[in-house]
Amino acid sequence: MKKLIVMLMITFLALGTQMQAQKYITKNGQIHFYSDAPTEKIEAFNNHVNSALDISSGDFIFRVLMKSFQFEKALMQEHFNENYIESHKFPNATFMGKVTNLNEIDFSTPGSYQAQIEGELSIHGVTQKISEQGTFEVKDGKIQGKSTFYVAVADYDIKIPQAVITNISEKIEVNVDILPEALNK
Amino acid sequence: MKKWIKILAVLTVIGIAAATYVYVFVYNKAHPDYAQLEPKISLTAENCFTTFRVNEAEANERFIGKMIQLSGHLTQIEHSGDQTIFYFILSEGMFGNEGVRVSMIPDEKLSNITAGHSITLKGFCTGYNQTDVILEHGSVIY
Structure with a gap:
């Protein structure tokens, strides 16, 4: 009887560990976006992307703080936060x-x-429904996820003033790169 | 005729000066020197984290886009690429640890700091991502 209880406990523990390993998370995911407009090229980086992937269900989420995007030029960063994305709201x-x-x-x-x-x-x-392609590279027990897709600024009610319409592309290239690790709780 | 030439020359000089000013001091203005920014708010890491969890909208208004001074027990130091992240772990949720993460300005002195001690630092708050409050451009005060 004791043996049976011990075996059951081991089985439950093993199952529990396996279930936990189904979730992969990172807090240091990277997103880079690039606007290729006739008069200006603009890009920004964010290295603090929160992302979680459940490899058993396929559920995949990420959350990005807009103020964490870093631009080469301070003025562009200011305009992005204050005028276009309105990161205070x-x-x-x-x-x-x-x-x-x-x-x-x-x-x-x-x-x-x-x-x-x-x-x-x-x-x-x-909020918009999207359907995009990406790749998962499984190597050395790690999963690296990458995707490149395009976001139309008009779809997200981002208004570009007429005066700078040639400085910002209508479609922004977005590159996502995450390297989540198995969640061991 | 000469008068017109003089006016034109003066206008040209003013125009060039104005364009240079805009190019250098507006279009190419430097990012803030975060290490030199004075903190607007001072509080504990726990108080900051709790404020975001209890009322995110109010905390966004109060903290985002501001240099804030935090004190607390430094639980963990992470290295990711060339980034050093100081982590005040204050809770545990569905996706592991939760708390305040501070991305530090690269500095050789950071290698002398170890986790497990009280620390006071400052950082530029960029918000709450449902697990952690994020501070960037962090530097140690004491």
Whole structure:
């Protein structure tokens, strides 16, 4: 009887550990965006992206603080926060979605896998459904996720004044790079 | 005729001076020297974290975009690329530790600091991401 109880406990512990290892998180994910307009190239970096991936369900979320974007020019950073993104009103951007082709990705086997990601992206207080491609690279027990997609500023009610319309691209290239680690609680 | 040339020359000089001023001091103005910014608010790391958790909107208004001075028990030091992050761990949630994360300005003196002690530092608050309050451009006060 004692043996049975010990075996059951070990089984539950093992299952618990396995379930925990299904969640991968990072607090240092990176997002880079790039605007390629006729009169100006603008880019910004953010190295404090919070991201979580559940490899059993495919649930995938990230949350970005807009004030954490760093621009080369202080004036651009000021305009981005105060005039366009209005980060005092909308301090976060979030994505909540799913990896929809989970059956094609083997997170336990090293390799590079194409991922289809669908969900809702909220920027500047506006939420839009998006469907984008990305890759997961499984290597040395780690999962690196990368994606490049485009965001149309008009879709998120971001108003560009007529005077600088040629300085900012209508579609902004967004590059996401995350290296989440297994959550061991 | 000469009068017109003089006026034109003066206007040209003023125009060039104005354009140079705008280019240097407006378009290319420097980022703030965060290490020299005086903190606007002083509080404990725990108080800061709790304020965001209890009323995020009020905390956003109070802290975001401001240099704030924090004191507390430094729980963890992380290195990510060339970044050093000081972490005041204050709670545990669905995604692990939660608290206040401070991304420090690179400084050789940081290597002398170890976790597990009380510290007072300052950093530029960029907000709360549902797990942590984020401060950037941090520097140690004492």
